[in-house]
Amino acid sequence: xETQSLPINYLPIIFQMLVxxxxxxxxxxxxxxxxxxxxxxxxxxxxxxxxxxxGNARTPASIKYFLVAILFxxxxxxxxxxxxxAVNFKDMGKTGMIEMFIFMATLLAGFIYVIKxxxxxxx
Amino acid sequence: xxxxxxxxxxxxxxxAFVAVFTMFGVYAERKVSAFIQHRLGPTETxxxxxxxxxxxxxxxxxKEIIIPAAADKILFLAxxxxxxxxxxxxxxxxxxxxxxxxxxxxxxxxxxFAIISIETLGILMAGWGSNNKYxxxxxxxxxxxxxxxxxxxxxxxxxxxxxxxxxxLQDIATQxxxxxxxxxxxxxxxxxxxxxxxxxxxxxxxxxxxxxxxxYFIASLAESNRAPFDIPEAESELVAGFHTEFTGLQFAxxxxxxxxxxxxxxxxxxxxxxxxxxxxxPNLGAVKLANWTTGPLWGILWILLKSLGLVGVQMxxxxxxxxxxxxxxxxxCWKVLTPLAFLCMLISGxxxxxxx
Numbered sequence: 001x002e003t004q005s006l007p008i009n010y011l012p013i014i015f016q017m018l019v020x021x022x023x024x025x026x027x028x029x030x031x032x033x034x035x036x037x038x039x040x041x042x043x044x045x046x047x048x049x050x051x052x053x054x055g056n057a058r059t060p061a062s063i064k065y066f067l068v069a070i071l072f073x074x075x076x077x078x079x080x081x082x083x084x085x086a087v088n089f090k091d092m093g094k095t096g097m098i099e100m101f102i103f104m105a106t107l108l109a110g111f112i113y114v115i116k117x118x119x120x121x122x123x
Numbered sequence: 124x125x126x127x128x129x130x131x132x133x134x135x136x137x138x139a140f141v142a143v144f145t146m147f148g149v150y151a152e153r154k155v156s157a158f159i160q161h162r163l164g165p166t167e168t169x170x171x172x173x174x175x176x177x178x179x180x181x182x183x184x185x186k187e188i189i190i191p192a193a194a195d196k197i198l199f200l201a202x203x204x205x206x207x208x209x210x211x212x213x214x215x216x217x218x219x220x221x222x223x224x225x226x227x228x229x230x231x232x233x234x235x236f237a238i239i240s241i242e243t244l245g246i247l248m249a250g251w252g253s254n255n256k257y258x259x260x261x262x263x264x265x266x267x268x269x270x271x272x273x274x275x276x277x278x279x280x281x282x283x284x285x286x287x288x289x290x291x292l293q294d295i296a297t298q299x300x301x302x303x304x305x306x307x308x309x310x311x312x313x314x315x316x317x318x319x320x321x322x323x324x325x326x327x328x329x330x331x332x333x334x335x336x337x338x339y340f341i342a343s344l345a346e347s348n349r350a351p352f353d354i355p356e357a358e359s360e361l362v363a364g365f366h367t368e369f370t371g372l373q374f375a376x377x378x379x380x381x382x383x384x385x386x387x388x389x390x391x392x393x394x395x396x397x398x399x400x401x402x403x404x405p406n407l408g409a410v411k412l413a414n415w416t417t418g419p420l421w422g423i424l425w426i427l428l429k430s431l432g433l434v435g436v437q438m439x440x441x442x443x444x445x446x447x448x449x450x451x452x453x454x455x456c457w458k459v460l461t462p463l464a465f466l467c468m469l470i471s472g473x474x475x476x477x478x479x
Contacts, residue, residue, distance in 0.1 A: 005229045012226035013234075015130040016215045019138055020208045024376065028188070028204075031372050035187050044192040046255040047367055057193075057256045065267050068453070072270040075461075079277040082468075083233060086284040090475060097472055108465070120457045122450035 067119050078107050133225050137214050145382040146176045152438050159442040186371030191253065194368065198252030203369060203376040206245035210380045212238045213387050218293040220400045220422025221302060231292035232280065235391060236273075239346070242380070243269050246355075246365050249377075253368040261364025264449065265355030269346050271456045276342035278464035279335040282471040283325060283395045286332065292394050299324050300401030301413045319413035320405025324398035329478070331470040336396040338464045340433075343388035345456070347381065350441040354449055389433035393426060397433075400426045 045053055082100070089096050114120065150165070150173065157164030165172030190199055216231035218224040228234060243266050250262020287295045297303060301319030309315045310330060315322040326333045345352035356364035366377045393399060400422030404412035416425075447455070 005227075009226055009228045012130050012133065013212060013215050015127070016134040016137065016212055016225070017208065019131070019134040020211050021204070023138065024204045024207060027184070028200075028372055031184055031186075032188050035185060035371075037187055041192075043189060046191050046193050046253070047362065048256065049362070057254045057259050058251070061259075061263050065263050068267045068271055072274065075274050076270075076277065079274065079281070082281050083284065083290065086281045087288060087290055089285060089472065090288055094476065097476065100472075101469075104465075104469070111461070115458065120453055122453045 064122055071114060071119070074110070075107075130225075134215075137225065138211070141211060141214070141379065141383045141386070144386055145379050146180070148382040148385065148434065149176045149179075149378070151435075152441075155435070155438045156442045159439070180375065183371055183375040188373060189368075189370045191255070191368055193254040195252040195254065198248045199368070200373075202245050202249035202252055203366075203373040203380070204245075205248065206242050207376045207380040207383075209238055209241035209245055210383045210387060214383075214390075216292055217387075217390055217394060218296045218399060218422075219426055220419040221297070221417070223400075223419050223422060224293045227291070227293055229289075229291045232284065232290045232295070232391075232395075235292070235387075236277070236280070239384075239387070240269075240273065242384070249369070250365045253365070255368050257362045257367045258365050261355045261361050261367070265348060265365055268348070268352060268355060268452060271453065272342040272345035272352075272460075275338050275456060275460035275464040276346065278461065278468050279339040279342070280395065282332060282335040282464070282467040285468070285471040285475050286325065286328060288475075292399075295325075296394055296399030296401070299328075299398040301406070301417060302401075315405075318405045319401065319417075321398070321403045322405055324396065324401070324403075326396045329471070329474050331467045331474070332396065334463065335467045335471075336392065338460050338467065339392055339396070340436075341455075341460065343392060344437060344440065345452075347384040347388055347437075349385065349437055351444040351447050352452060353441075353446060354452065385434055385437055386430060389430045389437065390426065392433055393429040397429050398425075 046057065081103075085092075085096070085100050089100070153172075153175070154164045156162075165175040168174040168178050190196055213235045215226045216224070216228055216234050246265045246269075247262050250258045250260075250265075253259075283295070284290060287298055289295060298305060298307070300323055301317065303316060303319075303323065305316075306314060307316045307319075307323040307328070309322045309327055313322075321327070326336050344350075348355050355361070356366070361367070366374060369377055402413055402416040402421060402425055404416055406413045
């Protein structure tokens with residue numbers, strides 16, 4: 001089992017990206033150039049089910065989205081911390097596990113606080 | 124030089140596969156939905172409507188790319204590209220058979236999840252760039268949903284990583300069959316290292332991994348914006364969500380990304396839980412079914428069959444269950460799936476240290 005990856009192992013990713021970008025840019029450019037373009041005022045207005053557009057679409061969004069985003073950042077960072085531990089935890093044995101369980105308990109306390117504060121109730 | 128050519132051919136082959144899968148996927152979806160709703164589905168174009176998708180693609184390629192006057196040009200043009208590339212790059216680390224993996228990297232699983240998250244960025248760009256009320260609402264909902272469900276999915280995956288002790292997807296795949304170098308125990312009791320087959324898959328290695336698989340599957344439905352978690356594109360209220368303003372090829376790219384995402388999450392689920400490219404047939408005494416049906420070509424066949432099976436289940440669920448409300452969605456994610464996945468992870472730790 002290889003534990004280390006060399007930079008060359010990552011090379012296929014770059015090739016994959018080149019193929020994808022190549023395809024997307026070529027087809028979009030070609031269809032854009034070949035096809036006819038007719039611009040009228042009504043065609044270029046934002047779609048609003050045929051009703052006249054009122055105001056700007058970029059209005060303030062509900063605070064709940066922001067809360068969810070912040071909570072995601074918090075919890076996902078914790079999840080990321082757990083990956084290296086999850087890979088190596090057998091070598092760390094019981095000590096490592098108890099330490100990590102303390103960390104998780106702290107995380108869980110925060111999680112319970114968030115739920116008790118009703119930060120995730122969507123009304 | 125020939126090495127680079129191989130990389131290029133592999134990348135192009137994967138792209139061709141994604142495109143072909145999307146065509147079959149759209150056709151299958153329409154036929155499956157028709158069957159479930161007691162309709163006929165497409166019948167006019169070609170025999171049994173088989174040419175319908177081809178005709179649709181031809182039409183979409185011919186359409187003009189309309190950039191609305193209010194839209195942010197750069198964001199609007201770049202969004203579908205980023206959505207598609209984010210999903211398509213995920214395929215690079217997934218194993219197809221013993222020794223068959225485009226990029227054998229030791230943090231494969233981590234990489235796949237990092238690159239899939241880029242899709243969220245593309246969706247937000249699409250919503251904000253379109254400057255359309257439906258698009259912005261759809262993008263907001265989509266982002267909130269995808270990032271919320273990433274947490275239970277992440278915990279469920281850690282449960283597997285703890286059992287497998289590696290992030291390399293090829294190693295995780297190898298551990299679940301007769302080629303495994305380690306001891307494989309069915310439910311931690313029965314040594315099945317040389318029996319292989321169905322019995323050595325990850326979901327049967329420990330009972331809580333079955334729960335983890337269900338959690339991952341539900342989360343993956345939400346991450347690919349599929350019903351019952353399709354409030355971001357809810358046709359009856361948001362027209363089409365974040366891709367309302369897209370026309371022609373841009374719309375085709377978003378569609379391609381959606382169907383590739385379906386296959387990608389199914390394939391990750393198969394690699395992590397359902398034995399990857401390992402055969403479901405076990406060795407029975409002198410009848411060495413598992414040894415006979417293991418190999419590169421068999422691997423491709425098995426992983427394709429399993430992934431397509433999961434995609435089929437996704438379609439079945441989409442046309443069976445009604446759409447969830449946004450508060451139900453958040454409750455399910457934060458109050459049911461996340462604690463459950465957390466519990467799975469804890470059990471995984473105890474299981475690995477004392478049972479396996």
